[in-house]
Amino acid sequence: MSEPIRLLVADDHPAVRSGLVALLNSAPDVTVVAEASDGTGALAAAREHRPDVVLTDVRMPGATGIEITPRLRETGANVLVISGFDLDEYVLGALAAGADGYLVKTEDPERILAAVRDVHRGDAVLSAAATKAVVGALRGRALPSRHEATATPAAGAGRVAMDRGTTDAGAAEAPGPGPGSRSGIADATAQAAPTPPLTRREEDVLALVAQGMSNQQIASDLFVEITTVKSHLSHALAKLQLDSRVQAALWWQQNRG
Template sequence: MNPSATSPTPPTPPSSASPATPHHPAPDRPIRVLVADDHPAVRGGLVALLEADPSTQVVAQAADGDEAVRRARAERPDVALTDVRMPGATGIEITPALRELGARVLVISAFDLDSYVLGALAAGADGYLVKTEEPRRILDAVHAVASGDAVLSSAATRAVVAALRSEQAPGEPAQGAQGGSGRDGEDPRASARAAWSTAPANTDDSAASSSRSATWGPAPGVELTRREEDVLRLLAQGMSNQQIARELVVEVTTVKTHITHVLGKLQVDSRVQAALWWQQHRE
């Protein structure tokens, strides 16, 4: 019997145990990628893009969220590239299960709605891109999340910043989700705080999430070198380490060193938090 003709099996919810350590591809083998999208043309385009790059290998495809989890369980990809809106379980809903299976999750969607961006990050996604990105940007993002980086499109970064800026002053009574709500009526500001506090650390291959509370870090007068400001500005535009290195004509290791210094000076744990700090204090 054709497995695709059977009723979809709901994804197994994450257990209370710690998630599996994300896979770190060996330098001598391609990055193993699962592509999940319910539109055949889009899915085929992403597969063709990835297969054309010898450093990436598509090991599984899925047309809905439930199938994506089944295929991830069978193939154990390094990276899951998933759409948000799919039949059955959504890309956001399956993100914890994919992370539980050891995959890094890169969400790619036609929509940059705040509720999608914040929901994906709060669920544990390592990155969020829109489908209008250049092909090279998508490839770079796959490589970035595979190596432990977090990648956000400019629109995704703006969504988090806007949600955090909309928070009420201390002591002000809650008034609900103004300007749009998240999934199931969730206040997007709560998702923003969750995204802030769980944004993956990414100056190295660490899979640990930030444990800090939602805070903007030190005052805007923090002293950064000219080069650190250049790196932080490009990081806030959603660039990966590889893209920043190309833009500044330096080695990727140099970019990582600068980011490490920046995170220390800003007293934050991840590049996502650093990007938000830049947009709050310097733009």
């Protein structure tokens, strides 16, 4: 039997957090190794416990889910954002920051459990509302860069932060991306710099990722091992300076679709 998925749950609402922890711990293949009530605590817990997946709310004291996503990924975790809001700016901001998925809190419990498993496998997860936002972006609306995604806007301005079930108005301003950090998908698609050369197999994998296929489905379609698919995707992400499978799918649609 494989090791259970090690999960960190971050949400500033105690009742919501307790409910998520109870739900996720009820699954035999998931273990919640840590909880956090704010962005700073989530980062500290991720660095200490090295979870496989972080399930994070959007707006929490200290830093938002979008702001901490790039740093959570640096710990090796995949990031699933869950929010009470399905506003396009929140969805696109999360994806630009490198989130592997975006769900709304009204999802069925089984859907949330399935999303954790999918993200752990390296697949992308989007709620129906998040998918609509992505489709809208692909029809001509520019996606935010990582800097735009992680910067907290002024009160009353159009937000790019994600919020999950809270109406708090303020949040600490996040710093821009540090040295060596990858750019958001808008940087990768909007700049005039030529696309780094991709191998034929990397192109094949990206095309199937953009169709919404899982790694297992891609492996079956290309008659290769799933580890080979993961390797090709990892190399393509590095070349394109992208952080997640979702960003790769959006890049393909905007540049090859």
